[in-house]
Amino acid sequence: xxxxxxxxxxxGLRYGHGPEILRDLTFKIDPGSFHFLTGPxxxxxxxxxxxxxxxxxxxxxxxxxxxxxxxxxxQDSLLQMRRHIGIVFxxxxxxxxxxxxxxxxxxxxVLGQNESAYRANVTELLDWVGLGERxxxxxxxxxGGEKQRAAxxxxxxxxxxxxxxxxxxxxxxxxLSLRLVRLFAELNxxxxxxxxxxxxxxxxxxxDFPHMELRDGQVVFGG
Amino acid sequence: MVDLKxxxxxxxxxxxxxxxxxxxxxxxxxxxxxxxxxxxxGGVVLVQKSAIAWSSDVGRxxxxxxxxxxxxxxxxxxxxxxxLAEQTPxxxxxxxxxxxxxxxxxxxxxxxxxxxxxxEIPRLVVVQLGDPxxxxxxxxxxxxxxxxGATLDTHAAWRQQLNVMAGTIVISGLLVLTLIVVATVLAxxxxxxxxxxxxxxxxxVLHFIGASNSFIAGxxxxxxxxIGFRGGIFGGLAAILFFVFVAFAVSGVLPNEASQQxxxxxxxxxxxFDGILGxxxxxxxxxxxxxxxxxxxVRRFLSQAS
Numbered sequence: 238x239x240x241x242x243x244x245x246x247x248x249g250l251r252y253g254h255g256p257e258i259l260r261d262l263t264f265k266i267d268p269g270s271f272h273f274l275t276g277p278x279x280x281x282x283x284x285x286x287x288x289x290x291x292x293x294x295x296x297x298x299x300x301x302x303x304x305x306x307x308x309x310x311x312q313d314s315l316l317q318m319r320r321h322i323g324i325v326f327x328x329x330x331x332x333x334x335x336x337x338x339x340x341x342x343x344x345x346x347v348l349g350q351n352e353s354a355y356r357a358n359v360t361e362l363l364d365w366v367g368l369g370e371r372x373x374x375x376x377x378x379x380x381g382g383e384k385q386r387a388a389x390x391x392x393x394x395x396x397x398x399x400x401x402x403x404x405x406x407x408x409x410x411x412x413l414s415l416r417l418v419r420l421f422a423e424l425n426x427x428x429x430x431x432x433x434x435x436x437x438x439x440x441x442x443x444x445d446f447p448h449m450e451l452r453d454g455q456v457v458f459g460g
Numbered sequence: 461m462v463d464l465k466x467x468x469x470x471x472x473x474x475x476x477x478x479x480x481x482x483x484x485x486x487x488x489x490x491x492x493x494x495x496x497x498x499x500x501x502g503g504v505v506l507v508q509k510s511a512i513a514w515s516s517d518v519g520r521x522x523x524x525x526x527x528x529x530x531x532x533x534x535x536x537x538x539x540x541x542x543x544l545a546e547q548t549p550x551x552x553x554x555x556x557x558x559x560x561x562x563x564x565x566x567x568x569x570x571x572x573x574x575x576x577x578x579x580e581i582p583r584l585v586v587v588q589l590g591d592p593x594x595x596x597x598x599x600x601x602x603x604x605x606x607x608x609g610a611t612l613d614t615h616a617a618w619r620q621q622l623n624v625m626a627g628t629i630v631i632s633g634l635l636v637l638t639l640i641v642v643a644t645v646l647a648x649x650x651x652x653x654x655x656x657x658x659x660x661x662x663x664x665v666l667h668f669i670g671a672s673n674s675f676i677a678g679x680x681x682x683x684x685x686x687i688g689f690r691g692g693i694f695g696g697l698a699a700i701l702f703f704v705f706v707a708f709a710v711s712g713v714l715p716n717e718a719s720q721q722x723x724x725x726x727x728x729x730x731x732x733f734d735g736i737l738g739x740x741x742x743x744x745x746x747x748x749x750x751x752x753x754x755x756x757x758v759r760r761f762l763s764q765a766s
Binding site: 292324 | 472473475477661662664665666667668669670671672675
């Protein structure tokens with residue numbers, strides 16, 4: 238039996254003195270799995286992803302990633318762990334002054350690698366996501382689908398073990414949504430654990446992946 | 461082989477875009493601060509140089525004053541004083557002022573055209589020292605005890621006053637420099653905070669992809685170091701040009717009287733190589749100050765943000 242890559246135990250989250258938006262979340266995610274994260278707007282999908290991205294700490298309970306209790310980790314260890322997690326946003330969040338190539342290479346540049354060392358990898362990945370001809374274009378010149386593929390490429394260039402996607406198909410047409418989810422599925426086949434937040438129920442019907450639904454601050458597994 | 465097929469790329473674009481930092485305003489502000497620092501520093505250097513030169517000139521001369529004493533022959537006492545001075549180790553020359561010279565010295569108080577032949581006035585012997593450090597002034601003072609009415613003036617009081625004045629100007633200049641530095645630091649802190657706020661998206665993305673606070677701070681520090689250098693170079697050059705212009709104006713444009721008055725305090729407005737070097741040294745100091753201040757501000761911002 239494999240150890241879970243993500244484990245929540247009685248996790249609760251509130252912002253300031255507000256109401257608890259996530260309550261008693263207890264679940265495990267196996268490595269190499271693919272889950273859709275669903276729920277109505279404001280149900281806490283983004284907050285759950287931020288907990289997984291280590292940019293928020295739970296108000297109570299225990300979050301473990303890769304078998305480690307994240308509350309016990311210092312800043313450096315959190316940083317090291319975050320490098321094993323990729324994130325894709327609905328609004329892409331590409332840096333507008335950098336080319337597609339530079340945006341995708343950013344995680345490697347942050348690690349101190351030279352361009353000569355990563356040029357081949359980045360070019361190969363851009364070819365794989367269909368942006369080989371657009372690598373010198375600035376984000377402003379890319380279509381919505383191209384931007385999202387660039388954002389996905391940036392999220393996976395560092396070969397993360399977990400890939401989180403927050404409404405990645407929210408700004409693209411239905412056909413492109415399907416193509417993007419197929420791209421995530423391809424990445425999942427390579428062993429990446431994927432949690433994809435979406436409110437598009439059609440996607441859940443078209444792909445045979447389990448889903449976890451946030452309802453009243455609690456998670457319900459289905460699919 | 462694969463590399464040959466890949467497109468050759470130019471140098472990586474900076475992660476923090478240059479235009480996103482409050483660049484021009486900050487360059488101008490740092491240029492002004494560097495100019496003010498340079499002018500203050502140059503002014504201090506000029507005053508100090510003049511004070512040292514003046515003190516040195518005054519220190520190379522002592523004066524023997526011989527008051528008229530009843531029963532004493534003034535001319536004889538003058539000759540004795542000159543002889544005693546010339547025998548003193550470290551004395552280069554000694555000369556008694558003539559009666560005409562002595563009368564001219566009194567003109568500012570008594571007016572001109574007076575016949576002072578009927579009254580006896582104090583007379584002076586000007587003693588030039590070869591090396592003030594080696595001159596045996598105590599011996600001369602002892603020897604002059606033999607000359608009735610003779611007293612020795614080493615100008616020590618003047619020199620002390622001059623040193624106090626120069627010291628006051630130097631300390632005031634350093635205080636002004638400190639205030640300029642504090643104002644510069646505060647301006648950089650505000651500019652950095654503004655830059656961080658306007659680049660919040662970049663900071664967030666860098667955090668999400670695993671960049672350390674140290675890496676992010678380094679990216680911003682590079683930007684501010686460049687701004688500091690540019691502003692510093694403009695301001696430093698302007699300060700040096702200012703002194704060149706003032707030196708030219710003092711020697712060539714101002715009337716002689718005004719030029720002489722200024723010359724008493726500032727010499728010939730010549731900074732010299734060390735003065736120019738001092739102003740040039742302000743440039744890297746300001747650049748480093750800009751980089752360090754912005755880095756600390758960024759680190760503080762990031763630690764608060766995370």
